[in-house]
Amino acid sequence: MRTFEYLRAEDAATAVVEAAKPETRFLAGGTTLLDLMKLNVERPARVVDITRLSGLDTIEVSADVIRIGALAKMSKVADHADIKEAAPALSESLWRAASAQLRNMASVGGNLMQRTRCTYFRDPGAYSNCNKRNPGSGCAALDGVNRNHAVLGTSGVCIAIYPGDFAVSLVAFDATVIVRGASERKIPVDEFFLLPGDTPHLEHQLSAGEMIVGIEIPRSAALERSHYLKVCDRESYEFAAASAAVGIELEADGKTIRDVRIAVGGLATKPWRLRVVENLLKGKTLDEATLRTAAAATVDGAKSSGHNAFKIELAPKSWHAP
């Protein structure tokens, strides 16, 4: 491990200034960052510990919006009574992720920023060819073992999955990420994450020094009737083979779909909102036939790289299987 400088930020303003310096990373729960440092993927010269910043771990559920501080622990958010009630999918996407120990350490800000589990990305000693780590060097996964690589949103230079669960539910319900740099700005979470295109090393909208301070999720009837489903070989503690955050609001008749939100995970290079499918469903009667027809559109444009072909079969089922 490279020797690095450790700074503990006492206030957000200093944290942001310090983090803007070259080769610097924020440290929250450390469950992604320290792993990647041990693997030699991340080699920061400086680490700014933000865990002592005050006021960034709050959880507020008001009449029309849910606000979660970036430093709130995954476990705290998942267990929060109001969140469970107002936004079951958010809670479920958190407690279905990682393990109890990790959830107790990890922050939701760090969670959004977790990096791909592409095994070639994580093995720099053996594979120099990774466009995400080393732009222009090639992609070892394209012809490698790619059972857990993306089938949606890929490019010819990178097929790495965005592995997180929580962001999938955030994307489904139009959350915004609140970011603080020199000033504060809000970024819709769908725009926050970038497609790999030709620049897979650019994964998000943050510029140097910018820190996530919170997440806002507008409340909706669909969010209240929502669910996060995760399909894996192992019952728990595994990244998704496919997952879906789904919320639905019915008309007074109890069967016509007024509002529906669907996003899928474990399939794409970023949390993947299925707006086309949502539009196919809105105004329709909620029944199995309608769902199956719409579900086919889940994998529009999907592309297999070999071992991951099964995901294309699995994906539509991840959200329509009642």
Place this chain on the structure above:
Amino acid sequence: MTHGNEFELNRRTVMKLGVGVAAVAGAAVDLSPKVFAAETAPAKAPALGARLSRAEGPLKVTGQARYAIEQKLENLAYGVTVQSTRPAGRIVNIDTSAAKALPGVLDVYTAQNFLKLNKPTVYSKGGGATEEFTPIQDDVVRFNGMHIALVVAETFEQATEAATLLKVEYEDGDPVLDINDPKAIAQLIDPMGAARGDAATALANSEVKIDVTYTTSREYNVPMEPHACIASWENGKITVWEPSQWVGGARSVVSEWLGIDIENVRVISPYVGGGFGSKIGAHPHVGLACAASRKLGRPIKVSLTRPQTFTGLRGRPATRQTLSIGASKDGKISSIVHESWNETAIDDVHVEACNNVTKIMYATPNFSSRLNIVPVNTVQPGWKRGPGENPSAYALESAIDELAHALNMDPITLRLANWAEIDPSNGMKWTTRQLREAYAAGAEAIGWWSRTPAPCSMREGRELIGYGMAAGSYPMIRTASEARIVLHASGQIEVLSAGTDMGTGTYTILAQTAADALGVPVEAIAVRLGDTILPRSALAGGSQQANNLTGAVDKAAKNARDALLALAASDPKSPLAASKATDLTFENSSVRPTRRPSAGISIAELLKAVGKDKLEIEGNTFAPGATEEMKNGADRSFAQLKGAVEGGVSAHSWCAHFVEVRIDEDFGTIRVKRMVSAFDSGRIFNPKLAESQWISGMVMGLGQALLEEGYVDQRDGRTVNANFADYAVPVNADVPDIQVISVGIPDMQATALGGKGVGEIGVVGVAPAIGNAVFHATGKRIRSLPITLEKLA
């Protein structure tokens, strides 16, 4: 467990036992008398057979048990190995200049600046090594992930950083990547085949035929404690703290590596954080640690990282088996034709004895089996729980299920129709075979007879339900061993053996054995294990150690009783000096005249009276007249190992597994809902510990069936999921309600105290039971492990 001799010792007693044993077992022997101040035992039932908790458990859960690399040594340096990233070829050059320039780096050893290691003798040639391979002796790249350098520095962090700075120049060779590589060339291992009758003709003439191929993936033992050691060279002698299932074997390998007399090697291993077969041999990184310590004159710690453990040593090799079964329409098997292939390293031999269950399970007049190895560019595969028997049972017990389906016959009925009255492979009688009882108990407990036999016939909502069963066996191997008992005038009693306890319960059952034989409460006994200065013991592997060592301790205790009687009668200062030894009796830890029960004196009183502070007595299970060479052979090699048919009878443990699976019909995800298994392991020394062994074997089988698979990159042979996030083992949430049932009876032909093997049998047959249940649920026969969700799509 549903039957057996059960009683509860109170919690305090158990805790005390733990503290007592552990105080002795720790590196520093602190026999503080207060720990042993005996209380009256709460019950006068025999200790053997009691449901005691693990003696050393409290030390482990409170973090006080010191594992190998937790020893605190002065002047310790840290070694980090560097592994190759190519599968075959040569190393042209390793530029170490950048690494050496880092502060704290002491040296970098490579084939160009090498540490001499002699080739050790492998077990199949009479030694204690599991692989002949010694790293950094030449420029050959044998497999991806092979150790090619050792970086030694003042701190672990410095060594780790320096290790990333080596510049390795390779010349690529032409690798054989895995068992399916078209370039692979199989080699027949003729002596391990088996044949009786005319299997080919009988198969051709049979009314019903099953002809199938089953494969298993590369699996890894992944014990929680990674492979990590400290070697300390001092004045021509070396001490190695190494998590080991076999300190005697490790000792001989270290002496061979270094070319020094075995008397100058000590291997210490009081606690082992799991091994499952992978810690029987000291693996090559231990050699590097030893040689570096000698070179630098400092203790060196070498810990493999979790990813490095996947290629620093190996688990079960990938296997392929073809199996043809011929039977009559009424279900009588007339022929079995079997052939297996398993991966091995390109220049080392590992044979997975895939016919060990196949050749004995069913009465068929015609049988043939051939075993092959397939050398590929991989680290030498090794033993993982139930080596041989596990894949053997997988293919056989899956194929039997296929036959049952083809015959429209119940799988248990089919098995009973082909019941082997005697060992069909050699015509010998079984010692005990409570397999019918196992079928009956397991079937009853899971509700087998109320399943609807047709595939896809059971469901609940969108979940398909499947029931499956399979049987298994494990041979009873044995090696004579020694033990020593030390009786102290303070009243404490020590039991000593070089054997190790990898979490299986050796500390506990040896205390139980000695307590019964000496008539003392179990908490008066302190057991010390895992050190080559202690009495010689064979390996803790092959499910033999419990029986080897309880036998030796029992012998030592009998000798101790004789020695006490002789001492009481012969020493002039003894209060019983007037008696003849033959007129004295040993009972309830005291010596007394046979006719005067009230005149007894305790062991401690006797020792005090005769002015001795301790009495040391040895015992062993060697045949009379065994030479030192034979005793060393038992301790350091497999030379004295006796197989399942010793004495002209055939001794095995047996099991029957029953599982219920639930399969999501949309996703193909399989969850095991219930597991019930019945075991014949003979007499059970401690039901709680035996159950833990069986259950853990079953969980391991669940992982093998549904999750575990090493992925090999087809371009460069690299194991790309060499970590716990990507190599999935079952987590608690995957582990269902498990019930285990003991159907064994004491088997005095098998072992001295009537026990049979417990540790390995739990895993044998689990994977086919699950596969058969998946078939019952879905009608899909998946013939390759693991059964991941895409295979059901």
